[in-house]
Amino acid sequence: MPRDQDFEIFLATAPGLEPVLAEEVRLKGFKRPRTVPGGVLTRGGWPEVWRANLWIRGANRVLARLAAFPVTHLAQLDARARAMPWRDWLRPDIPFRVEASCTKSRIYHSGAAAERIARAIRAATGATEDPGAEVAVMARLDHDLCTISLDTSGEPLHKRGFKAEVNAAPLRETLAALFLRRCGFDGSEPVLDPMCGSGTFVIEAAEIAARLNPGRARAFAFERLATFDAAAWERMRAANPGRVPAVRFHGSDRDAGAVAMSRANAERAGVAAWTSFRQAPVSEARPPEGPPGLVMVNPPYGGRLGEARGLAPLYQALGRTLAAHFRGWRVGLVAADARLARATGLPFLPGDPPVPHGGLRVRLFRTAALE
Structure with missing residues (x-):
């Protein structure tokens, strides 16, 4: 996936609030947002990913969809994972982790699915797998369809970086x-x-x-990806004086x-x-x-x-x-x-x-x- 390629971007929110988030995404100028269970889908490239993290107030996190393919057994998942261009996205010097979930799929062991994908990433990039890594590869197997995404946010987006003090029952x-x-x-x-x-x-x-x-005062996981352009990001952050x-x-x-x-x-x-x-x-x-x-x-x-x-x-x-x-x-x-x-x-x-x-x-x- 080249840096300027158009791909799916998923903005997660609490179930029930998808239409409200979709309206915000639309008003911020993102392409054809549509609601799906648990969030909003739009399309764009890496600059749109950065903007979504920086601009959108209602999203819990922003996922970049890397690939989606049918899969019914672990050997097939292994082959598909090894064919993905991981070096386009992940840096060899930055640790990563893989999270997998399985729902109504013939591959039902999420740990085994995560291990196959992690093995492919290690072979392609030489990066170290670390369960505490900020860079997270998310694999969702749902009805034998595997969707692989990158969590580009890192810490949940409600953590703006300002609220050092909270009461007993804070609202996000x-x-x-x-x-x-x-x-x-x-x-x-x-x-x-x-x-x-x-x-x-x-x-x-x-x-x-x-x-x-x-997102003006916090860091994001996308800053540790191979697709990151620090100069372009600084220009984007400085573009809105309020x-x-x-x-x-x-x-x-x-x-x-x-x-x-x-x-x-x-x-x-x-x-x-x-x-x-x-x-x-x-x-x-x-x-x-x-x-x-x-x-x-x-x-x-x-x-x-x-x-x-x-x-x-x-x-x-x-x-x-x-x-x-x-x-x-x-x-x-x-x-x-x-x-x-x-x-x-x-x-x-x-x-x-x-x-x-x-x-x-x-x-x-x-x-x-x-x-």
Whole structure:
């Protein structure tokens, strides 16, 4: 696969959020994105792979599809793996690892499949296999079709490189970005989170408004591939200086430690000038001066932070406060228990599908502008 060849690029996301991610990928100018289970497929070359990692907020990781072929036994897999031009992609001085999964295939032993592919890579490149290597070759055998990809991200993309401090149940930045998008947020309106925790929603909204690339301050696995062009990558990273948002973004929390954590995270992310955080219970949340916007909130779920029944008064207080003081604002609320969401008394729109998060399944509950 030459560096300029067009190939499939897979952007992974939580099941249920594929259409939201596809919309982001389309708006960022990628070719004909289409949803598939667990993510979005588009096409491009290595520069598009770099851009996807740098630009896309909602993807968990970006995979470059190297090959796909039918295979029914290990000898056949061995032959096909040895025929692949591994030196086009992998460097002999960089360790690699192989991860394989088998679903409804005649090759059912994932360890044996991974070993055949690793053996072919070692023979072609001389590279060392290391189970802790950043460079990962992913083999998926599904109904006797083997798809081989490179994980070009390395660490999951929710690790932006700014959030050094988190609270007990942090929301991943990738999930926050998709929930903001699902609520219609485009960076032009204020966002307020009255239970801000470590500040994820507020900071993510400020970054979107400032047009700051989510991957601007971290490293990626693709930088250790044979296809990497350091000069071209530096030009790409420097091409977007951002802008000054027209609105501000606000968070509050009853816990002083959470407020301090949010301020520190916003400072590291470079958005402290457009964010404000204060200590206050949810009952004291009030809209800032200016036009209405979006309330985004991720209250405690009950599964990890306490029993759901004990949280009902908190959700009721949230609902009363928003109904009384936030006329004209929309609300997005993340909850694992629909009964708690309904305890707010807010007029939610028809429900979104549940998505996995931290061992639970959570759902985004949305309102239109409150009357």
